[in-house]
Amino acid sequence: MPIKVEPVEVNIGPQHPSTHGVFRMVAKIDGERIVDVKMVVGYLHRSMEKLAEERTFTQNIPFTDRMDYLAAMSGNLGYCLSVEKLANIEVPERAQYLRVIFGELQRVASHCMATGAFINDCGAWQTPVMWCFRDRERVLDLFEMTCGARLTTNYMRIGGVAFDIPDEFLPALEKLVNDELPKAFEEYEELIVGNEIIMMRARDVGVVTPELAINASLSGPMLRSAGIAWDIRKADPYCVYDRMKFDIPVGYNGDAYDRMTIRIEEMKQSLRIIRQAVGDLPGGAHKTDVPLAIRPPAGEAYSRVESPKGELGFYVVSDGGPAPYRWHVRAPSLINLSVLREMTVGQTIADAIVTLGSIDINVGEVDR
């Protein structure tokens, strides 16, 4: 005599502690088990892609800050690369190295946030997230030192970067990269990676098969956790990544635990890249002179960077005017989120939260 139960529909979000912003997940739940999930996005839609058609190419850079506000540098970089590709602008060597340094620092900051928030979703009472915030703050201090802003940096410019680094930047960076962050990562290994409860909660939760990952065009840690070695920095190197030596961490099982360890290892690889970039940092100008109201020739360009979330692509169409004719963003958060239903159906509510946390979405980027 099986007990008949009806599935209950529960709104997880848009006002929920663990949806990382105003994302909504309508879950049909049978007991504790999820039967069906419907995703509702768009609560943070600010119509950036349309607004950008009214502003000049340079004025659009702050939009990229506010898209993925946890990885503003990566957004800046991807957009500037696309305009430079469109207008055929050469970027000085020093600027390219600075872009690599700041892009990798931003990856460390974003992955810190992702790891901490993920452990928080696993139910730890704020401690790991505070530790990760502490290390993210150290990175943000460097941003502030250079460009005055911590979160929405607006640092990259078409043709280079906005400011050269101040004198006290390099010693602070070396202290951070060689001393403080490696120690912090050791702490993470002890606290998080070896923790049996995290293994129980995250192993075999939110599994992405390699086929699903490719079919859904996932990218970033989501794709790499499924066992596929793919990284835009290797596949389609931009800036000076082809001169850097680094490894791509790749997971085994495609579950939440793999994604977390991949993020931690990627932070270590980022430090490795930063060390090389600082060692090779050439002198010279940090910016080519580009007219403020730049008018690229009519045409279109797509350029992509490996943002902390995945492949962040910018597609820019110009009709020869001072503003883009069309501007489209390939947002990794949105595309990585699209497999949420496949990942969560059949699991418990707690698993669904862990899965959502391990995708590392940023609703600002999902909705744009």
Next chain:
Amino acid sequence: MIADNGIVIAFWLLAATTIGCALMVAAVRELVQAVLFLALTFVGAAGMYIVLSADFVAVVQVLIYAGAVSVLMTFAVMLTPAADRRNSETVFQVPALILAGLVLAIVVFVTLDTDWAISDRGAFSATAASLGEAFLKPYVVPFEVASVLLMVAMIGAIVLTQEDEVPPRRQEGE
């Protein structure tokens, strides 16, 4: 003086609480509220045991009846598909009332009619120890039979409610 008056006061207070809650169990239209009132009734009965200086039984009453049995009843209520927040009126109300009244009348009549023998032994001391002795020495066979019966009931419940098709689920380590 306190011993006599206090116990009388306590008895009447507890009796009022117990009977009031028991009436509410039948009166409220919401099953979960009824279960909660039932838990209060159990607590009142436990107070009665304390008045009778059977403190072990009283505490066990709270632990098992108010703590566990009412929880199981909540489980049953929550798993009953027909249990809504508000129960509908039924045609059985009047017959049930009459039946309940009859039962009450019989109990009252029997209580008043019986010639109660007053025992001359005093209150129990250390009820836990004497109960333990009783369970494990003279009454060990009924005690064990009761436990086996409960065990059988538990296994039966598991067998009855187990679904035939267990949905495949990946476990750690498999």
Next chain:
Amino acid sequence: MTLNALRLIPMRSLLDLITGYWWDLRDFSNLTRMIYKHLEDWGFPDWSIYVISGLIGTLGIIAFIGGVAVINIWVERRVVGRMQSRLGPNRLGPFGLLQPVADAIKLMQKEVLQPASAPGLIYTLAPIAFTVPGIAVFAVVPWGRHAVLASLDVGLLYILGMSSLAVLSVFMAGYSSNNKYSLFGAMRVIAMLVSYEIPIVAGLLGVVLFAGTMDLQGIVLFQEENWAFMVMLQPLAFLIYFFAISAELNRTPADIAEAESEIVGGYHTEYSGMKFGLFYAAELINAVSVSAIIATLFLGGWWAYKLDELVPGWMIFIGKVYGVYFLFVWTRGTLPRFRIDQLLAFAWKWLTPMAIINVVVVAAEVLAWEESGWSAGFWIPVFIAVNGALTGALIFGFVKFFAPKFQRFPTRPRFYPDIDVPSLPAVTGAEFMAKGGQA
């Protein structure tokens, strides 16, 4: 001048005064005797003295609990703040000690919102019913050799009954809020109660078997008599009780009933203002009352190897309580949460069998002790060794044979220095357009 003035004070009698009061601090026996004497002089009947002394004891305990509920907000936030590499509240008053007052004022000023569809009586009663058992537990906890409010024969069972009532009130709150998240919390609590009551009772049975009584004062006296804390004799029962009770207390790693990241606030999602404040306070009070139980049962309560002859017993007791409380705060600040099925599996597959094995072993030991007629001086060290070895062996064996296999995959990912890249039509937009729009 000052020194001369000091000489005027009779030092000897001052010392006597201080030491006298110090001794009186042990159990306030002089104070209580004085009160009784006055009451008798004023012609109160005997029973009223009985009632008044009970009332005074009750008021003392309630005052202690009120203080604890206020102070522990600060303790918990400061300790966890340190663990999270931040400072914790430090603005209001010295070391931020007035922060709880500010919190309380804030909560009292807040509007109490109640869902329109909530059954008012249950909704209002739930936070009160949740607070009472935590306080009521202190009635049977001994504070000193002569300081115990109610020395119940069945004190331990009384505590268990009270803690099971607290869980019922959590269900009341979750059900009456008429919110899906609250209902999830309520049902999780019920499932957890059904599972965890068994290892708790079975674990404590070992303690009761050794002490031969369920009176808490009797258990403390047993430890004093045999010169050993119960945690040495019963390390397994201590661990079982600690894990199981932290599940019943709704604290991480088992706070699945309120699970902030999953079901928002669980049973207290719909509570606001001082009704929520009561839940918050009750959580702290329950944690302290459980710490008091652990301190009494396993750590000797007010007794501590002759130290209780120098320091008043209740001070030792409070010190132990806060030691145990620190353990709770520590686990809360460190560990993530179990999933509900893992938590229930932990109760059924690990704690319950361990507790039953423990009870059997303890029964055999007690039988051997009673039948052999040898002294406690011989048996207690033997029991300490045997039970310690048993604990180690059981934990090792369970981890070895029953633990889920965590290390199916390595914890570190694989590393690829190079990847295969399919050739791409890598041209700029301008080149693309120059070719007539074809790659």
